[in-house]
Amino acid sequence: MATSSTSLVFKVHRHEPELIPPAKPTPHEYKLLSDIDDQEGLRFQIPVIQFYKYNPSMQGKDPVRVIREALAQALVFYYPFAGRLREGAQRKLIVDCSGEGVMFIEADADVTLEQFGDALQPPFLCLEELLYDVPGSTGVLNCPVILIQVTRLRCGGFIFALRLNHTMSDAAGLAQFMSAVGEMARGRLTPSIPPVWERHLLGARDPPRVTCKHCEYEEVEGTIVPYDDMVHRSFFFGLTEVSALRKLVPKHLRKCSTFELLTACLWRCRTIAIQANPEEEVRIICIVNARSRFNPPLPSGYYGNAFAFPVAVAQAGKLCQNPLGYSLELVKQAKNDVTEEYMKSLADLMVIKGRPHFTVIRSYLVSDVTRAGFDDADFGWGKAVYGGPAKGGVGAIPGVASFLIPFKNKKGEAGIVLPITLPAEAMEIFVKELDGMLKGKPIERKPGFISSSL
Numbered sequence: 001m002a003t004s005s006t007s008l009v010f011k012v013h014r015h016e017p018e019l020i021p022p023a024k025p026t027p028h029e030y031k032l033l034s035d036i037d038d039q040e041g042l043r044f045q046i047p048v049i050q051f052y053k054y055n056p057s058m059q060g061k062d063p064v065r066v067i068r069e070a071l072a073q074a075l076v077f078y079y080p081f082a083g084r085l086r087e088g089a090q091r092k093l094i095v096d097c098s099g100e101g102v103m104f105i106e107a108d109a110d111v112t113l114e115q116f117g118d119a120l121q122p123p124f125l126c127l128e129e130l131l132y133d134v135p136g137s138t139g140v141l142n143c144p145v146i147l148i149q150v151t152r153l154r155c156g157g158f159i160f161a162l163r164l165n166h167t168m169s170d171a172a173g174l175a176q177f178m179s180a181v182g183e184m185a186r187g188r189l190t191p192s193i194p195p196v197w198e199r200h201l202l203g204a205r206d207p208p209r210v211t212c213k214h215c216e217y218e219e220v221e222g223t224i225v226p227y228d229d230m231v232h233r234s235f236f237f238g239l240t241e242v243s244a245l246r247k248l249v250p251k252h253l254r255k256c257s258t259f260e261l262l263t264a265c266l267w268r269c270r271t272i273a274i275q276a277n278p279e280e281e282v283r284i285i286c287i288v289n290a291r292s293r294f295n296p297p298l299p300s301g302y303y304g305n306a307f308a309f310p311v312a313v314a315q316a317g318k319l320c321q322n323p324l325g326y327s328l329e330l331v332k333q334a335k336n337d338v339t340e341e342y343m344k345s346l347a348d349l350m351v352i353k354g355r356p357h358f359t360v361i362r363s364y365l366v367s368d369v370t371r372a373g374f375d376d377a378d379f380g381w382g383k384a385v386y387g388g389p390a391k392g393g394v395g396a397i398p399g400v401a402s403f404l405i406p407f408k409n410k411k412g413e414a415g416i417v418l419p420i421t422l423p424a425e426a427m428e429i430f431v432k433e434l435d436g437m438l439k440g441k442p443i444e445r446k447p448g449f450i451s452s453s454l
Contacts, residue, residue, distance in 0.1 A: 010111035012129040012151060017137075019101035019144070023072040026079035030086075031095040033167060034202035035347035037305045038093045040357035042166040043140045045147075047131055047390035048174065048374060051120050053113060054156030055381040063158040064106045064150045067379055070185035071102065071148065078177050078195050078303070085141050085165065091355060093167055095145075105132055105149040112155035113385070120386035121407060122419040123232035127390050131161035140165060160379070161390065166305070171372040172289060173303030178377040185379040196301035201294075208348035211341060215359075216285055216311040217349060222361040231427040235434065236407065237262060238415035244438045249325040256328060259286075259368040259404060260335065262418065264328035265437065266402065267312070270364055271319050273422060273430035278317030280362060285311045286331060287367035288338040295340060308346055309358045309365070310334040316362075324437070365401040370416060375406060389419070 052063070075082045083097040109129070124130070131149050145165040152158050164174055180191035237245075237258075245261050246254050267284040276282055291298045291306045298306055312330035319327055350356075358365075375387030388405040407417035422430055436443045 008111070008115060008117075008126055010109055010115070010126070010129075012107050012109045014132055014149075015106040017103050017105050017132075017134050017147075020068060020071050020075070020082075020104045021099050021101035022075035022079050022082050023069075024076050026076060026082070026099050027097060028099060029097050031080055031083075031097060031197060032199060032203070033085075033093045033095065034199035034304050035204045035350040035355075036202040036307075036343065037167050037199065038091075039350050039355050041309070042305060044166055045138055045163045046166045047127065048162045048164070048178075048388065049124060049127070049130065049390040050160040050162075050178075050374065050377060050384040050387040051113060051116070052158050052160065052379070052381045052384055054153075058381050061380065063152065063160075063379065063381065066185050067148075067150050067160065067181065068104060068106075070181050070379065071104065073184040074177065074181045074191070075102065077180065077191055080197065081146055081168065081177065083145070084143065085145060085167065087141055090351075095168075101144070102146040102148060103134060103137055103144040105134070105147070107132075107149055107151040109151050109153055109159075111153060113153055113157040114155065121234045121417045122388075122390060122403075122405070123234070124390055127161075130159050131163055131390065140167065158381070160377075160384075169303050170289075170305040170307050171367070171369045171374070172291070173305070175373040175377070176301070176303050179373065182378045182380075193301045195303055196299040197304075198299060198302060199304050201298060201302070202304065202306065202343065202347055204347045204351040205344060208351045210345050210349045210352060212337070212339075212345040214346060214349055215283075215313055216309040217353065217356050218359055220281075220359050220361045222280075229424045230421055231424045232419065232421050233427060233431075234417050234419045236409050236415055236417050238409065238413045241415070241438055244440060245324065247440060248323065248437060248442065249328055253325055253328050253332075256332060258416065259366075259370075260328060260331050262404060262416065263366045264324055264331045265434070266366060266418065266420075267331070267364065268319055268324060268327045269430050269433045269437070270420075270422070270426075271316055272433050273426040275426070275429075276316035276320075276362065278315070278320070280316050281313050282316045282319060283311050283313050283359065283363040284327075284331060284334075285309050285358060285363055285365040286334050287365065288335055290338055290340075290343050293338055293340055293343070306343075308338045308343060310337045310342075311359075311363070323442070360400050363400060366404070367401065368404040370404050370406045 080095045082101050083095045086094050147163040149161045312334040375384045389403045405417050
């Protein structure tokens, strides 16, 4: 059930970073980000990694050269990615479409794909070698918004690693761009899905007016306690594990989505693991893609951030003492809160309240990227054997986020892998709690369990 990457030592030879501009001249203009893009909680870099096998049909083709050229071609259509972010009045983010380019690193590693093991999944302990943190490149403003490193492997496979300034795109938008690069690499002249900027569709109204409740941005008293001795582990949920969890909830809830079920399970197990004060409120933040919740839906090529952070709130004691169905009901309700009006209200809130960060005190965030399509990006070598977030716990506040990532285990069984970051002692409790639930024997909790400052 619980798996983790084994330690692996290898050398990576990197060439000097270079800037890849669009292959043709592009408009030099200024573009406003939306008021959903432009919030404090998205001002960070998010890492994605793709592993590709050797493909005999691509013998003699260099993945670095193929991807470098395809990237330049794709940037003709996605030219804002080749620009730089500037900050205007009231901290408003603006893209200077300067055509300077994205940062690109060519590299070689003396390791084979097989040496990474059968279970390619986060955490990738060697990430800093495969996605080099170029000094001076990580800022939100005046820096490349995308950094890409392509690393050739000794076996003929390669690794494509990317770092994105999250204010520019969400998972769906980034996957759309990566797919376009793949299409160019395979010979297409234009992307099959034309990119749509149209960030005004998620801009604040005039005058702005908050019409919905947004608990995710409430000011909560307390301090963010730094986690020491952090442990990163991934947990696999196949049909067997998901079915076992469904049996723990009332019949009327068993048709819930896998995301809802796993999020409710994670929330409950994690709250028990960190030994939260029973009297305090704890929160689970669910990332909800709102593209289809508009009427009409947002254009299919829209590649900006189009999601909300709805939050479920519960008293820690009640969450831990009640069965899984209790947390599941709260998660479902939070997801259902997201409507077109909710998104418009959220954009207005950003303008009125000065673009606040979502509340992270006693909070945890879960994002489902199983349908984002990262592993579908094909540069000519076929689909990635792993494609998705490079680690859990990324964000402006590390350690408060997890992803649901599509994955095949050693047996070839399709499922979901969920990376978790917790202090070592809490991780032991988490594993024990989850194991009990999967075996159909959840540990009963009584009022007054041990509290902690975490």
